[in-house]
Amino acid sequence: MAEGLASMGVEAVLLEHMSDRVNRAEWRCALQPLLPAATVTEDYPLYKAKMRKFFQSFARLPLSPSFPLENPAAMDDYSLIVVGSDEVWNLRHPWYGGYPVFYGDGLRCRRIVSYAATFGSLASSARLEGWAEKLRKFSHISVRDLHSERIIRETLGLEPELVLDPCLQFPLTMKASRDDGEAASYIAVYGHSFPTWFQDTVRRWAGDRDYPLVSIGYRNDWADEQWIDAGPEDFASFISEAKAVVTNFFHGCVFSLVNEKPFACVFSDYRSNKIRDLTRLVRAEHHVLTEDTTLSNLDVILGNPLPPGISQRISSLRDTSNAYLSHALQ
Incomplete structure (x- = not known):
């Protein structure tokens, strides 16, 4: 700010x-x-x-x-x-x-x-x-x-x-500097205490595509790699270079949007208001997963660029x- x-x-x-x-x-x-x-x-x-x-x-x-x-x-x-x-x-x-x-x-x-x-x-x-x-x-x-x-x-x-x-x-203030090359092949995991069904769905999707799941800032044993000691600048760069993001944190969603990264999120008790309203505000409600989300639904969410309507809404x-x-x- x-x-x-x-x-x-x-x-x-x-x-x-x-x-x-x-x-x-x-x-x-x-x-x-x-x-x-x-x-x-x-x-x-x-x-x-x-x-x-x-x-x-x-x-x-x-x-x-x-x-x-x-x-x-x-x-x-x-x-x-x-x-x-x-x-x-x-x-x-x-x-x-x-x-x-x-x-x-x-x-x-x-x-x-x-x-x-x-x-x-x-x-x-x-x-x-x-x-x-x-x-x-x-x-x-x-x-x-x-x-x-x-x-x-x-x-x-x-x-x-x-x-x-x-x-x-x-966004220009917050966006990490990066090369103009293609995005890295890992999936960023940001948050903790994810529901088991979310873990299982994300792991199956990433495993089918040989994408490693890398958890930043917190331990998530269901991820393939842990980067617990990352600092704030590390985090900004890490998200900017990820293939996609899975999160249950508000700023996991925000930094995905800043970097125009495909993302999937899930509500937690403490953060449900923040994530629900953010996704509604920018018209990204379909990026919120539920237990009914299928692998094909998740592939549409994480396997494609963000819909242009989201960027247009943010610009407005x-x-x-x-x-x-x-x-x-x-």
């Missing part, structure tokens, strides 16, 4: 909020991402190496002076703060849920706007009692999914703008998102 704003001529920094409680929660998740399944002993060094690569990437970001997440009064003053994207309004988020700063409380600025914010897995607007009214101090509100759009409409009586996630909105949404940002930043 910060790089995208910079490409629009805006001087932007990421607000570097710090919290020991959040850090502990993130580190536990990074080392034990498959809970309730335990991390196998030999994977701990790989997850630690992955964390170090992320810390190195963080250090290169345009960061503000740090301040306590619980005490935004310690932050510098800004003329405008953009809240978002991602699950900034998800009160059920395992470590960020319930922090008033994401609803605008205590921010030291003249104006607050949101960009591509989402309530994530928060199921109902009824859970927002005492929180929704805080959003009225925002001068402009945009969300990235239909679920969040509905919650804003029901609680505030407003029509928020529906915009693209920054990774889709600013980029225009809408640019118009929103141009107006909100004034």
Whole structure:
């Protein structure tokens, strides 16, 4: 998001909020991402190496002076703060849920706007009692999914703008550099805790075509190879060079779309809202697999380029998102 704003001529920094409680929660998740399944002993060094690569990437970001997440009064003053994207309004988020700063409380600025914010897995607007009214101090509100759009409409009586996630909105910023040669022959696997039927269907399809399944970032024993210690730049390049992508993560779908890669996804309990609405938004609903998906269906999905209608829809949404940002930043 910060790089995208910079490409629009805006001087932007990421607000570097710090919290020991959040850090502990993130580190536990990074080392034990498959809970309730335990991390196998030999994977701990790989997850630690992955964390170090992320810390190195963080250090290169345009960061503000740090301040306590619980005490935004310690932050510098800004003329405008953009809240978002991602699950900034998800009160059920395992470590960020319930922090008033994401609803605008205590921010030291003249104006607050949101960009591509989402309530994530928060199921109902009824859970927002005492929180929704805080959003009225925002001068402009945009969300990235239909679920969040509905919650804003029901609680505030407003029509928020529906915009693209920054990774889709600013593709030249996110796209990894690569050779112009033909795509590699592996299938990228991104995510974890896939249902057994999904694993079996994907393995049969890939095996019939001699495509190795390579899992990045997490252990998936049903894949042929594991690349657990990949960093963020590794990930971007890996997806850009894959033959196709299978995922149950929102950004697995997003990076597939950025790189115009065939992809197949499946819902998980925590991410169902995000993936469902993203695929609806860009008219890629048929890329969501169900237990009824056959191998011939999967071959149509993964064995062919993305339909041109998806790229056309994304292009249209980029225009809408640019118009929103141009107006909100004034």
